[in-house]
Amino acid sequence: MLWQLLVVLLLLWYFSKIWKIKTIITATRKLRNKYIAIPFLGHSYLFVGDNERHMNVFKMFSKEAMKNNYNMTSFWLGMDHYTVVVEPNLFELFSKECLEKTRFAKFARSLIGNGSIFAPVDIWRPKRKHLAPTFSTKNLNNFCNIFSQQSLILVERLQSTLTSDKFSMWPFITTYTMDSVCETVLGIQIHAQTDKEQPFLKALNEYLTVGSSRIFKPWLYIKAIYKLHPDSQILRRTKKTIWEFVSNIIEKKREDIKRTKSKEASSGVESTESFLDLLLESADGVKFTNHYLIEEMLVLLLAGTDTSAVGAGFTCVMLSKYPDVQMKVYEELTEVLGDDLRRPILHTDLPKLKYLHAVVKETLRLYPPVPIIGRAVEKDVLLPSSITIPQNTEVILSIWGMHHNPKLWGDDVESFIPERFLNGSVPSGAFAPFSVGPRNCLGYKYAMMSMVTAIATIIARFKILPAEETDNLKRPLRVKFSTMMKPVDDFEVRLEPRHL
Numbered sequence: 141m142l143w144q145l146l147v148v149l150l151l152l153w154y155f156s157k158i159w160k161i162k163t164i165i166t167a168t169r170k171l172r173n174k175y176i177a178i179p180f181l182g183h184s185y186l187f188v189g190d191n192e193r194h195m196n197v198f199k200m201f202s203k204e205a206m207k208n209n210y211n212m213t214s215f216w217l218g219m220d221h222y223t224v225v226v227e228p229n230l231f232e233l234f235s236k237e238c239l240e241k242t243r244f245a246k247f248a249r250s251l252i253g254n255g256s257i258f259a260p261v262d263i264w265r266p267k268r269k270h271l272a273p274t275f276s277t278k279n280l281n282n283f284c285n286i287f288s289q290q291s292l293i294l295v296e297r298l299q300s301t302l303t304s305d306k307f308s309m310w311p312f313i314t315t316y317t318m319d320s321v322c323e324t325v326l327g328i329q330i331h332a333q334t335d336k337e338q339p340f341l342k343a344l345n346e347y348l349t350v351g352s353s354r355i356f357k358p359w360l361y362i363k364a365i366y367k368l369h370p371d372s373q374i375l376r377r378t379k380k381t382i383w384e385f386v387s388n389i390i391e392k393k394r395e396d397i398k399r400t401k402s403k404e405a406s407s408g409v410e411s412t413e414s415f416l417d418l419l420l421e422s423a424d425g426v427k428f429t430n431h432y433l434i435e436e437m438l439v440l441l442l443a444g445t446d447t448s449a450v451g452a453g454f455t456c457v458m459l460s461k462y463p464d465v466q467m468k469v470y471e472e473l474t475e476v477l478g479d480d481l482r483r484p485i486l487h488t489d490l491p492k493l494k495y496l497h498a499v500v501k502e503t504l505r506l507y508p509p510v511p512i513i514g515r516a517v518e519k520d521v522l523l524p525s526s527i528t529i530p531q532n533t534e535v536i537l538s539i540w541g542m543h544h545n546p547k548l549w550g551d552d553v554e555s556f557i558p559e560r561f562l563n564g565s566v567p568s569g570a571f572a573p574f575s576v577g578p579r580n581c582l583g584y585k586y587a588m589m590s591m592v593t594a595i596a597t598i599i600a601r602f603k604i605l606p607a608e609e610t611d612n613l614k615r616p617l618r619v620k621f622s623t624m625m626k627p628v629d630d631f632e633v634r635l636e637p638r639h640l
């Protein structure tokens with residue numbers, strides 16, 4: 141009798157699934173793309189291949205969405221339905237209507253718990269209110285000293301590459317951003333640029349490498365299996381190191397604050413306040429538990445490091461391929477910095493580097509470090525075109541797609557033209573590397589300041605040359621999808637000193 145009951149239950153489950161899939165297919169039939177969906181697998185077969193292939197598939201779907209009359213397309217991964225969006229009005233609408241992150245967010249939660257970036261909406265909302273004020277212009281301006289000091293270390297280290305042929309910028313830039321982010325977030329100097337063996341950094345790198353390898357091994361999605369896998373132990377051990385490290389810093393900070401309070405701010409020396417200081421001293425500061433603070437500090441470390449390193453890296457590569465653009469950046473620097481081209485960049489210099497800002501933005505347009513954002517559609521979304529995107533599906537906001545959409549940018553969409561950002565020809569809402577809506581990036585001004593400072597410091601000393609001298613410099617870069625979008629060659633360039 142039991143097995144009969146089981147068969148009936150199984151059939152019921154099966155039909156309800158089929159029913160759900162049928163309703164979704166009917167609702168989204170106008171968004172179909174040219175690739176065939178296989179029963180049970182959907183379009184997942186397209187993703188078979190390396191991470192360059194993964195990125196190419198996201199591009200293929202984005203292009204299908206551009207061609208579609210409704211500016212969207214839809215695809216299936218297994219039994220899960222995804223809608224791809226490449227148009228500013230829809231982008232804005234979905235970024236407001238769908239605040240919950242996708243199912244993949246749960247992997248990130250194993251390290252940062254309920255840290256704001258991937259937290260469920262009810263936990264995220266109050267956290268965002270606490271964190272947002274710490275990104276005020278006044279605080280960011282103070283950070284500029286840190287960016288320029290760390291940039292000086294960066295160019296010092298880059299001297300060692302002058303004897304070599306082509307090399308990857310990645311290890312240099314990512315340790316620059318790690319040092320700057322650690323100092324601005326936690327108020328400590330971690331010396332990532334000069335000390336490769338730093339235990340916290342080693343643990344963090346190990347955690348991220350091992351943790352992200354799980355995404356492409358579906359059999360490890362099952363918790364019981366993963367627990368037995370050696371990777372789990374590595375994650376547990378490295379997570380402990382990471383959490384203890386941040387926890388100790390927080391404890392020390394609390395004591396420092398108590399001490400200065402009792403002495404009633406005796407010394408007049410004002411040091412730069414880190415995000416941790418700012419949170420602890422805010423109105424709710426005393427209420428925050430260590431657990432809460434560790435999660436938020438890790439969010440800032442993870443959201444701030446590789447993203448801006450990728451943005452700065454792509455900018456260096458584009459400058460290497462467009463010597464005329466690089467020349468203009470250099471000329472602007474000589475105007476703004478005056479006689480002493482090698483002095484540290486000040487926050488008052490930054491707004492004057494208008495052309496360099498346009499160059500960074502045009503790079504982020506063609507090569508957005510975060511090419512797609514996934515959000516869950518929890519309730520039906522009715523669009524102005526009267527199409528309804530059904531609940532229990534997912535939406536992919538394709539930043540890459542919107543930035544490469546000829547309907548918005550015109551026929552020269554693929555050309556690298558920084559001037560677009562200087563003459564008011566950017567279509568409204570079409571440029572969104574930091575996303576839009578209530579859950580957009582909190583660090584966009586911070587990131588621009590950090591990237592512009594580093595690149596200005598580099599260009600003042602070095603000429604960046606392409607890795608290879610070919611006539612095909614203007615061809616689009618080959619990119620891969622590995623948590624972020626990165627070039628296949630990991631930012632290869634050559635450097636030549638500028639003689640002043």
Ligand code: HEM
Pocket residue numbers: 235256257258264268439440443444445447448451508509510513573574575576578579580581582583584586587
């Ligand atoms: C070029 C560099 C960066 C890029 C391209 C970037 C991009 C993004 C994107 C696309 C999101 C997701 C938004 C969404 O789901 O709609 C995000 C979230 C976030 N970013 Fe950035 N980011 C960058 C640098 C930074 C930096 C330097 C920081 C901090 C120091 C930062 C802090 C955050 C935070 C806290 C969130 C979560 C916001 C929330 O959920 O409320 N980001 N970023």
Ligand SMILES: *[C@@H]1O[C@H](CO)[C@@H](O)[C@H](O)[C@H]1NC(C)=O
Pocket residue numbers: 209210211227228525547548
């Ligand atoms: C598609 O996008 C273009 C460009 O933004 C817009 O003009 C057009 O109205 C959109 N179509 C629909 C059906 O929303």
Ligand SMILES: *[C@@H]1O[C@H](CO)[C@@H](O)[C@H](O)[C@H]1NC(C)=O
Pocket residue numbers: 249250253254263
């Ligand atoms: C997030 O918070 C909820 C509610 O406070 C809790 O049940 C859950 O275990 C937390 N998740 C993580 C990963 O810490």
Ligand SMILES: *[C@@H]1O[C@H](CO)[C@@H](O)[C@H](O)[C@H]1NC(C)=O
Pocket residue numbers: 557559560563564565
């Ligand atoms: C702005 O500059 C771009 C690139 O040079 C050019 O194609 C466009 O026509 C210009 N637009 C305006 C409004 O001047």
